[in-house]
Amino acid sequence: MEAAVKPSSDRLVETVLNCWEETGQATLSARRISSLSGVPVSSIYHHFGSLEQLFLCAQDAALARTRSWSNEQLRQLGDMNGDVAAFPAFFSETVDGWANDRRDLAFAWREGQLLGRDSELCRQACERWGALWSDFWQQVADRFGLGSGKIVTERVFENESFFHLMRWRRLFDRAGLDELGRGLGAWLAGAPMPPSPWRDAARDLALQSMPPIPERDEAMARMTSAAVDLVSEEGVAGLTHRAVAERAGLTLGVVLHKFNTKSELLSAAFEGVYLANIGHLLREQNAPDVSRRQTAIVDELVESISRVKGRRGLEELSLAVARDPSLHQFAAQLRYLRGRTSKSTLEAIVEGRRNVTSLEAALFSSFASSLTRLRESASPDVARAQVRTELESVLAFVRRSSVA
Numbered sequence: 001m002e003a004a005v006k007p008s009s010d011r012l013v014e015t016v017l018n019c020w021e022e023t024g025q026a027t028l029s030a031r032r033i034s035s036l037s038g039v040p041v042s043s044i045y046h047h048f049g050s051l052e053q054l055f056l057c058a059q060d061a062a063l064a065r066t067r068s069w070s071n072e073q074l075r076q077l078g079d080m081n082g083d084v085a086a087f088p089a090f091f092s093e094t095v096d097g098w099a100n101d102r103r104d105l106a107f108a109w110r111e112g113q114l115l116g117r118d119s120e121l122c123r124q125a126c127e128r129w130g131a132l133w134s135d136f137w138q139q140v141a142d143r144f145g146l147g148s149g150k151i152v153t154e155r156v157f158e159n160e161s162f163f164h165l166m167r168w169r170r171l172f173d174r175a176g177l178d179e180l181g182r183g184l185g186a187w188l189a190g191a192p193m194p195p196s197p198w199r200d201a202a203r204d205l206a207l208q209s210m211p212p213i214p215e216r217d218e219a220m221a222r223m224t225s226a227a228v229d230l231v232s233e234e235g236v237a238g239l240t241h242r243a244v245a246e247r248a249g250l251t252l253g254v255v256l257h258k259f260n261t262k263s264e265l266l267s268a269a270f271e272g273v274y275l276a277n278i279g280h281l282l283r284e285q286n287a288p289d290v291s292r293r294q295t296a297i298v299d300e301l302v303e304s305i306s307r308v309k310g311r312r313g314l315e316e317l318s319l320a321v322a323r324d325p326s327l328h329q330f331a332a333q334l335r336y337l338r339g340r341t342s343k344s345t346l347e348a349i350v351e352g353r354r355n356v357t358s359l360e361a362a363l364f365s366s367f368a369s370s371l372t373r374l375r376e377s378a379s380p381d382v383a384r385a386q387v388r389t390e391l392e393s394v395l396a397f398v399r400r401s402s403v404a
Helices: 008-022 030-037 041-048 051-077 084-101 103-118 120-144 149-163 170-189 197-208 218-234 241-248 252-258 262-282 294-307 311-323 329-336 340-350 358-376 380-402
Strands: none
Touching: 008 030, 008 041, 008 051, 008 103, 030 041, 030 051, 041 051, 051 084, 051 103, 051 120, 084 103, 084 120, 084 149, 084 170, 103 120, 103 311, 120 149, 149 170, 149 311, 149 358, 149 380, 170 197, 170 329, 170 358, 170 380, 197 329, 197 358, 218 241, 218 252, 218 262, 218 311, 241 252, 241 262, 262 311, 294 340, 294 358, 294 380, 311 329, 340 358, 340 380, 358 380
């Protein structure tokens, strides 16, 4: 007996979900979706009215499946009402299970975040994702007695589940995630940071394998800079030879001569984004000014996070690395070379009362990165107020640990 054929509307939704996981939003067009699903282009508009509505329906399907997945995690907890000491193992397993067992949904969430920046309709789906995870982590917080640590946990999960999509070396990635979970548990319990030998080793290896900054002639440098700006502002879909030529002030022929294909252009853009985001690791950081008042430090953090622009390029690069095994060499740098600026900030916060480890700096960097994504989907005034509130929450744990 032949299996029943899925309705064409379901096949269209499944095609979008598959593409989000395998190739990304930039590859999606009505013609491509039609070809992959075996459904006529006209059916897209018949069932959904527009491509945007199809994407929204795909987001809703991913949300429903994620809700089932999160409910299953809570069900497995059963009647266990643990304390903070039991929480790190749960956190690490949740991140690992989500990023590995439900990669399809994890990519849908990230593509939804990107879509929400360009579409008011898709922004509503982003809000539903936020509400889903907020409810999940509130129930987890109640089970483990996390109290005000719920928002800190939610933000760190949001960022670490993104980074864990990028696969480098499974042994290092899983052990490093466990260490980060224990570090988060130490924050929540007011305990000293635990050692992190796996993350420290991964950081050293990432530094050793960092590619040299290539030399570019003036025209190549201008084209690479233009490509980086376009990906950061408009995403991969906005990167074309003609757009690069216009942005760089060069002729289309010159751009085509240097970059024959879209793939070559994309590689140059990602190289530029990558180097822009890890380049600070090649430069010395100024020593933290511990004489600054605590309120001034918080004010600077709020303004810094509120002013951040152009993260889309980094996020598109991270998603490309997560999808393409041939780019795995970038995963080590993107995952483990972060937190140096955060370390200086935290040293000013604790005012020399204790050492700030690279693990704690990575945790704070993770929290701040998630806050940055939150800010991009909210109005400036609302974002500033929420950023300040959440920063004060995490810094309360940092200060409490400083006297543990």
